[in-house]
Amino acid sequence: MRKYVPKDSVQAKSYYTDRFWVAPRVPRLTVEDEHFLSVLDALGDDSKESYIEVGQLVIHIEATDNLRIIKKLKEECGYTQCSEQSAVDYLAQDGEFELFYQLLNINEAKRIRVVCRIKDGQAIESIHPLYKSANFAEREMFDMFGIKVNNHPFLKRILMPDDWEGNPLLKTYPLEGDEFASWYEVDKIFGKEYRDIIGPEIRDPAHIDREDSKRFSRVGYEVPFGSEVAEAKSEQEIEYSKTLLVNYNSKKSKILDERR
Amino acid sequence: MQVTNKLTPFFENLNFDRDDNTMVINFGPQHPSAHGQLRLVLELDGEQVVKAYPDIGYLHRGIEKMAENMTYNEFLPTTDRLDYMAATSNNYAYALAVEKLLDIEAPRRAQVIRTMLLELNRILGHLFFIATHALDVGAMSVFLYAFREREFALDLMEDYCGARLTHSAVRIGGVPLDLPDNWLENVASFCDKVDYEIDHTYNPLLQENRIWKMRLEDVGIISAEDALSWGCSGIMLRGSGINYDIRKEEPYELYSELDFDIPVSDRCDSYGRYRLYIEEMKQSTRIIRQLVPMYAETSPELMAHAPQYISAPKEEIMTQNYSLMQHFVLVTQGMRPPKGEVYVPTESSKGELGFYIKSEGEPYAYRLKCRAPSFFHTGLLQEILVGTYIADVVTIIGSTNIVFGEVDR
Numbered sequence: 001m002r003k004y005v006p007k008d009s010v011q012a013k014s015y016y017t018d019r020f021w022v023a024p025r026v027p028r029l030t031v032e033d034e035h036f037l038s039v040l041d042a043l044g045d046d047s048k049e050s051y052i053e054v055g056q057l058v059i060h061i062e063a064t065d066n067l068r069i070i071k072k073l074k075e076e077c078g079y080t081q082c083s084e085q086s087a088v089d090y091l092a093q094d095g096e097f098e099l100f101y102q103l104l105n106i107n108e109a110k111r112i113r114v115v116c117r118i119k120d121g122q123a124i125e126s127i128h129p130l131y132k133s134a135n136f137a138e139r140e141m142f143d144m145f146g147i148k149v150n151n152h153p154f155l156k157r158i159l160m161p162d163d164w165e166g167n168p169l170l171k172t173y174p175l176e177g178d179e180f181a182s183w184y185e186v187d188k189i190f191g192k193e194y195r196d197i198i199g200p201e202i203r204d205p206a207h208i209d210r211e212d213s214k215r216f217s218r219v220g221y222e223v224p225f226g227s228e229v230a231e232a233k234s235e236q237e238i239e240y241s242k243t244l245l246v247n248y249n250s251k252k253s254k255i256l257d258e259r260r
Numbered sequence: 261m262q263v264t265n266k267l268t269p270f271f272e273n274l275n276f277d278r279d280d281n282t283m284v285i286n287f288g289p290q291h292p293s294a295h296g297q298l299r300l301v302l303e304l305d306g307e308q309v310v311k312a313y314p315d316i317g318y319l320h321r322g323i324e325k326m327a328e329n330m331t332y333n334e335f336l337p338t339t340d341r342l343d344y345m346a347a348t349s350n351n352y353a354y355a356l357a358v359e360k361l362l363d364i365e366a367p368r369r370a371q372v373i374r375t376m377l378l379e380l381n382r383i384l385g386h387l388f389f390i391a392t393h394a395l396d397v398g399a400m401s402v403f404l405y406a407f408r409e410r411e412f413a414l415d416l417m418e419d420y421c422g423a424r425l426t427h428s429a430v431r432i433g434g435v436p437l438d439l440p441d442n443w444l445e446n447v448a449s450f451c452d453k454v455d456y457e458i459d460h461t462y463n464p465l466l467q468e469n470r471i472w473k474m475r476l477e478d479v480g481i482i483s484a485e486d487a488l489s490w491g492c493s494g495i496m497l498r499g500s501g502i503n504y505d506i507r508k509e510e511p512y513e514l515y516s517e518l519d520f521d522i523p524v525s526d527r528c529d530s531y532g533r534y535r536l537y538i539e540e541m542k543q544s545t546r547i548i549r550q551l552v553p554m555y556a557e558t559s560p561e562l563m564a565h566a567p568q569y570i571s572a573p574k575e576e577i578m579t580q581n582y583s584l585m586q587h588f589v590l591v592t593q594g595m596r597p598p599k600g601e602v603y604v605p606t607e608s609s610k611g612e613l614g615f616y617i618k619s620e621g622e623p624y625a626y627r628l629k630c631r632a633p634s635f636f637h638t639g640l641l642q643e644i645l646v647g648t649y650i651a652d653v654v655t656i657i658g659s660t661n662i663v664f665g666e667v668d669r
Contacts, residue, residue, distance in 0.1 A: 011624060016592075023620070023622075024598040025599045054360050082491060084603070084629065086629045100601075106502060109510055131491065132486075132490045133490050133636050136635060136639035137491075158317060159317035159669075160317060169324060175322075175329045
């Protein structure tokens with residue numbers, strides 16, 4: 001059977017794939033460190049899965065218990081700082097988001113990562129009562145993924161404008177922005193009726209405008225700098241590309257079956 | 261809502277519909293003291309700040325989204341654009357995170373060079389802080405002197421990698437270049453110069469300066485609990501009396517072999533933090549001086565030997581067929597790290613700069629999260645600005661040392 005690829009993910013994919021190649025995994029070690037063992041003791045059954053990955057303890061928990069468990073980690077195990085929290089989009093694969101909280105114990109100089117998963121559309125409880133750094137971090141998560149956070153003091157978009165549509169870090173959101181993004185500034189500054197006059201935003205850094213004789217020369221014949229190109233149109237139009245950028249991931253390109 | 265006509269025009273700074281007589285002013289995003297693109301909405305009662313709301317996102321370029329659509333090596337120059345005052349520290353933090361994911365270590369000479377560059381960049385960032393902070397507060401001449409020294413450090417960076425702002429001086433697995441001739445002598449004399457200028461220019465100008473102390477002392481007080489809770493790191497944390505430096509506590513690179521001190525201040529105010537910046541520069545020169553003799557004892561390898569992830573040395577590529585094939589695959593497709601996730605913190609000049617990378621075994625990172633210290637320090641502003649006076653707002657923003665390339669990403 002062919003390997004499953006999420007159809008609506010617009011993340012860049014590798015052009016060449018080897019179907020016999022199995023990616024190795026970063027080793028997940030059993031917990032031997034004394035401090036980490038005491039953390040696991042304190043958590044008891046709350047940790048569904050735990051292992052050491054690259055020197056840090058990773059604990060998987062139930063998303064509905066996040067506030068209670070992290071409170072326990074803060075008060076009993078000394079994890080007084082939440083250095084980072086965010087989400088990973090697994091909607092296409094599992095219909096879920098993976099959330100992580102990166103906690104730091106200043107006295108022991110130890111870090112743990114608390115990981116939980118929520119379904120699409122499910123809200124998560126805010127950890128703002130424990131760590132005020134969650135104020136900005138959860139707002140960013142809401143902005144970038146659209147994950148609702150319950151009991152957050154001021155849940156509002158933080159990096160994108162308030163009237164923005166779409167959540168930029170979802171895998172379904174294209175890198176160059178979607179339809180809404182390409183018209184956002186025109187609509188906002190001039191109004192929708194100016195769309196035809198101004199035209200869509202050109203996001204191609206290698207775009208070629210053949211009517212612009214100040215920055216581009218004509219292929220086949222030349223016109224004086226700054227003059228109207230339309231007047232000097234020749235009978236034989238030479239075909240040209242509108243961009244210098246080559247899109248290797250374009251769907252038009254074919255991979256021959258024998259190369260797969 | 262205001263009713264506007266020709267006789268009563270729209271006053272955007274005034275809240276007419278409220279009876280508590282406060283004024284809302286909009287600070288930035290184009291304010292010279294806003295350190296880039298900070299928009300701060302302040303609600304004032306007379307001259308006192310009642311409410312502060314930092315509004316960010318004016319420099320948002322979607323660097324984390326770009327990281328998901330670039331191979332690991334392609335993304336490295338983009339990290340320059342995070343904290344552009346000390347670009348190498350971002351490159352290094354990213355490269356270290358990927359190296360931890362790949363489980364490789366840079367060779368000794370690369371480590372010496374990297375540590376030197378990191379400390380040089382710390383001095384670059386700190387000098388910029390002293391310069392702009394003094395300028396914000398009103399001391400113009402310090403700005404000129406600090407930028408003079410910064411110029412020498414930028415010359416050193418330019419000698420090494422050819423760039424002054426966006427260095428990209430570190431690669432995943434090592435460094436691209438060996439040090440040029442006379443670089444070590446130059447960096448040693450630069451250290452002497454910095455130490456001399458600290459003792460003879462900055463300290464006499466600022467440390468006991470009556471105006472400077474009046475403007476900074478007991479301004480922007482952050483308690484230790486607040487600093488921890490708001491996710492402060494670096495000098496913002498040590499300025500509140502908490503002795504935590506990632507270089508000492510979770511040593512990376514050569515920091516475990518080096519002899520240096522971590523200055524801590526329990527003043528919790530802007531003056532204490534300013535003193536820490538000066539002290540840290542002295543410690544940085546001390547570290548660089550220790551690294552200079554270490555360089556001579558190293559063998560000349562610059563990149564880690566892991567041909568499935570990092571291109572082999574040129575001799576091997578030109579002589580061995582398999583190395584050439586691996587190199588070709590790495591250049592055309594990019595490296596494919598193992599599946600897994602990693603969070604690696606480093607101590608940049610602003611604080612804890614960490615990269616969280618989630619890899620699914622593809623040449624593109626599945627998720628990359630940049631933990632920028634300035635982002636959390638900006639969040640703190642909404643708490644510490646309340647109750648202060650409008651004249652101190654600029655001092656406090658300057659004292660948090662935020663850089664907007666990093667806040668908005």
